[in-house]
Amino acid sequence: MKDFWTVMSMELLLFRRGRASWWLAIFVIFWGLFLVVGATRFTAYNAWFHFSVSSFVLTLLLTFLTGNQIQRDREQRLESVVWSTPMATGVYVCGKYVAELLLVVGFAALELVTSVALDGFAPGNYPPLGPWPYLLSWCWLVLPGLVFGSALALFSTTLSRRWMVATLVVLLIWLLPIVLGGGIPDVLSISGNFLDTTDPAQMLGATFKSSFAPSAAVAQQVVHLVQVSVPQAHLTTTFLINRLLFLSLGVLLVLATIWGFRRQRQGN
Amino acid sequence: MPTLSIDRVSKQYEKHFWALRDISLRMESGVWGLVGPNGAGKTTLLRILASLLVPTKGVVCWNTQDIVRQPQALRRELGFLPQEFGGYPRLTAREFLSYIGALKGVGGALLRRRVDMVLEMVNLSAEASRRLRTFSGGMTRRLGIAQALLNDPRILLLDEPTVGLDPAERVRFRELIATLEGERLVILSTHIITDVEAMATDIVLLDRGRVLWNGTPMALQNDAAHAVWEVTLDATAFERARSLYQVSQALRRGNQVETRLVTPTSPHATAVSVEPTLEEAYLYMVSQEHPVQPLLPSP
Numbered sequence: 078m079k080d081f082w083t084v085m086s087m088e089l090l091l092f093r094r095g096r097a098s099w100w101l102a103i104f105v106i107f108w109g110l111f112l113v114v115g116a117t118r119f120t121a122y123n124a125w126f127h128f129s130v131s132s133f134v135l136t137l138l139l140t141f142l143t144g145n146q147i148q149r150d151r152e153q154r155l156e157s158v159v160w161s162t163p164m165a166t167g168v169y170v171c172g173k174y175v176a177e178l179l180l181v182v183g184f185a186a187l188e189l190v191t192s193v194a195l196d197g198f199a200p201g202n203y204p205p206l207g208p209w210p211y212l213l214s215w216c217w218l219v220l221p222g223l224v225f226g227s228a229l230a231l232f233s234t235t236l237s238r239r240w241m242v243a244t245l246v247v248l249l250i251w252l253l254p255i256v257l258g259g260g261i262p263d264v265l266s267i268s269g270n271f272l273d274t275t276d277p278a279q280m281l282g283a284t285f286k287s288s289f290a291p292s293a294a295v296a297q298q299v300v301h302l303v304q305v306s307v308p309q310a311h312l313t314t315t316f317l318i319n320r321l322l323f324l325s326l327g328v329l330l331v332l333a334t335i336w337g338f339r340r341q342r343q344g345n
Numbered sequence: 346m347p348t349l350s351i352d353r354v355s356k357q358y359e360k361h362f363w364a365l366r367d368i369s370l371r372m373e374s375g376v377w378g379l380v381g382p383n384g385a386g387k388t389t390l391l392r393i394l395a396s397l398l399v400p401t402k403g404v405v406c407w408n409t410q411d412i413v414r415q416p417q418a419l420r421r422e423l424g425f426l427p428q429e430f431g432g433y434p435r436l437t438a439r440e441f442l443s444y445i446g447a448l449k450g451v452g453g454a455l456l457r458r459r460v461d462m463v464l465e466m467v468n469l470s471a472e473a474s475r476r477l478r479t480f481s482g483g484m485t486r487r488l489g490i491a492q493a494l495l496n497d498p499r500i501l502l503l504d505e506p507t508v509g510l511d512p513a514e515r516v517r518f519r520e521l522i523a524t525l526e527g528e529r530l531v532i533l534s535t536h537i538i539t540d541v542e543a544m545a546t547d548i549v550l551l552d553r554g555r556v557l558w559n560g561t562p563m564a565l566q567n568d569a570a571h572a573v574w575e576v577t578l579d580a581t582a583f584e585r586a587r588s589l590y591q592v593s594q595a596l597r598r599g600n601q602v603e604t605r606l607v608t609p610t611s612p613h614a615t616a617v618s619v620e621p622t623l624e625e626a627y628l629y630m631v632s633q634e635h636p637v638q639p640l641l642p643s644p
Contacts, residue, residue: 083447094435154431158492161395162448163420343413344398 080164084172085179088146092180101142105184108135109191110199117192117211118201121296122282124303125273125311128214133268135188136222137251139181144230144243146173147338151238166339170231174331178227185223189215203296210307217308217320222267225323228330236337264319269311276310278302347408347422347499347530348373349394354403356389356554364389366554368403372530376522378545378562379534382631385551387534388428391504394532395425407500421450424498428505428534430489434478438469438488441477442495449496463491466521468514482509490518501531507540519543538624550630558630562623569626574606576616586612591632593625607632 092098108131116127147170150156159169193208226247233243254266263269274280278299285291291299349372356365365386379387392398393405396416405412407419432441442460446452451459464470467487472480480488486509493501507515522531522544535541541548541562548565550558558565573593578586583595583602591607605619606612607628621629 079452080448083444087444090440091433091435153433154427154429155433157392157395157397157427158425158430158445158489159448161397161420161423161425162445163417163450164448342397344392 080168081172081175084164084169085176088173088176089180092176097142101184102187104138105135105188106191109188110195112188112192113195113199114201117206118196118199118203120282121201121203121206121303122278122299124206124210124278125214125276125307126279128210128218128307129268131188132215132218132222133251135185136219136226136267137247139184139223140226140230140247140251141244143177143181143227144234145240146177146231147235147334148238148240160342166342167335170235170331170335170338174227174231174334177231178223181223181227182220185215185219189219202290204300206300206303210303214308217312217316218269221320221323221327224327225267225330228327228334232330232334232337235334235341263315264322266319267323269316269319273311273313273316276302276306278306346373346528348406349500349530350406351390351394352404352406354390354393354400354405356386356393356398357401363401363554365393365400368551368554368556370549370556370559372532372547374528374530375546376531376533376544378541378548379532379551380536380538380541380548380627381551381557383536384553386554387551388504389554390551391425391502391532391534392427394500395423395427395502396420419500422496422499424493424496424501426489426493426503426506428508430485432477432480432485432488435476437474437476438464438480438491439473441488442492445492446495451496459495459497463494466494467491468517483511483514486510487514490521497527499527499529501525501529502534503531504534505536506533507535507537515540538627542623550627552631552634557634565626565630566621566623569607569621569629571618572607572609572629573619573621573625574608574612574616575604575619576606576613577601577603578613582613591628593622593628 112127112131116131117124120127150159189211193211196205196207196211229250230243230247233246234240237243251267254261254268274283281299281302285295349370351368351370351372354365354368355363357363368386368390379390381387389398393400394412396412396419399413407422410418412419436444439460442463443456446456446459461470464473467490469484469487469491472484477485477488486506490503490506493503507518510518519540522533525531533541533544545562548558548560548562549556550565558568560568576586579600580602583604586592586604586606587595590612592604593607594605596603605625606616607621607625609629611618
């Protein structure tokens, strides 16, 4: 356990010393602001779609930040020193993985906090949605994506020894369902079911899409529907299997990284 | 007593390329100099001993425990400086050493003491709070030596430890190795024979993946007795001699060249047999495997 904390805290320290952290923090704050001002408070009836698209972009971007933890030790010519210590292989891989996961979840949480905070007073066509639609959608859409994405990036970068390979794999998995449209089952799409338009708020919104400024009563009704049905209405069996699938794949990829890295540690 | 036994170890990298062939050695405490020409297999052997490479054939045991099956027993007592060593540029020397020390299982107040101690040993105490990105090549090398010593290792593997060190630091390093207390095994891979001469109690000479010679430095010099000749030649005769024999030293004095030649037979009527240095003994042993090719005649 002590080694786990050592590896993890070193990863966090190295990230903190980097310059990327500040730029990324600024970006996610703006992204949270955009979600509220440009989307949820503008067309609240489409809240699920906005949450889905926002999560899709956020998980894709944050996944790109991860994966290089073990390969970086090679690039810094440290692998022989670190790998010849008595530290257990699984502890090393898990320490690196959990540290990066904490970092990306932390940045995603910053986006969430920004959105929830701004929702209370930002101008818009609709009243504030309140924190729950943001928080619950974030949990269902962002967390599984980050768990899977971080593991995928770590696995592909460590085993291929090239960050570019991880980039291509991540792009493929994130973008293929969009490129193929309906050609891929929902259960295999990392973005879940963001084209699902079955919640009551969306169905009501479909009747007045051309109207940008609904009456106060209608706006209040839409927000109420969002509060009671987003994300609950979208938690279909397919969606739940999809989330479980990507979370399981994340765990399997971490285990596969441990296995692959153990072989690399012996010079294979 | 710490014992490393290497039993018929071979390492194959490609189908027809064996980096090591049937290496068998029993190494006990002391400073072992691992020498040999480029491509002899020194780094491959050190990486196997550091449990970073699995041999294709053979067994390596550290105090009777197989290091492939039970690498942890070795790793707990190992200090390793690889040929290529870097660090996290954003960390200070102290932070970096604390991290490596923690991974080696040293913790708390002991770790802080050990970090201070090894920084002092390699003369980096004043630079402890500097980021590694500001370190020169020689300072990084000294940091590498420091990290290898953090856990007070019983087995210390050093691959080209003095490359990049200035003469003063090289001398300091030799003193450091000489003054390491307690029973431990130090294996030093190097091209610099004077380092081996100053530190090693035993020498292993590797060539093309095989052990060419193994014994004490004095025994190596004894085996090369009567194989080094001193002679003064004019420039033309020297050029001819150079094409036929291994030259270990040549001092030009006007038209004359005072030279030392490594060859088992007298190279010249006026040549006088002299005591070989360790470097000359090494050249003699290697030249037995690689006869000097005559140079092309000058136009």
